[in-house]
Amino acid sequence: MGPGGFGSLMQLVIAGKVYIKVTHRFMQCGTAPRHDDCRSLARLLLEANASQILWGTDWPHTDSDAYAGRKSTDVSPFLDIDDGLWLNRFANWVGDEALLKKILVENPARLYGF
Secondary structure, three states, X not given: OOOHHHHXXXXXXXXXXXXXXXXXOOOOOOOOOOOHHHHHHHHHHHHHXXXXXXXXXXXXXXXXXXXXXXXXXXXXXXXXXXXXXXXXXHHHHHOXXXXXXXXHHHXXXXXXXX
């Protein structure tokens, strides 16, 4: 499977014990600006158990790195992230409309009970 914790995480996904939320931060595993090499990781998760995968944004896109050395009352600027671009990229990686509906609609509805 995979080294260390990743293999254990994949076993939990396969067994249906955990959900994985695929977000903009998650999809920064590859080369900017497109991060296309993250496609293989997304496909690996989908093939493991697509019923346990969710897509989501990291909105409001706060920059946790900006908090280093700041007071808790300081305001950090939001990052300029195009969620539509990331959703379209992920939809392209999924490649199947029924599977995309499962990830965007059915899985969250089941998890959150709506």
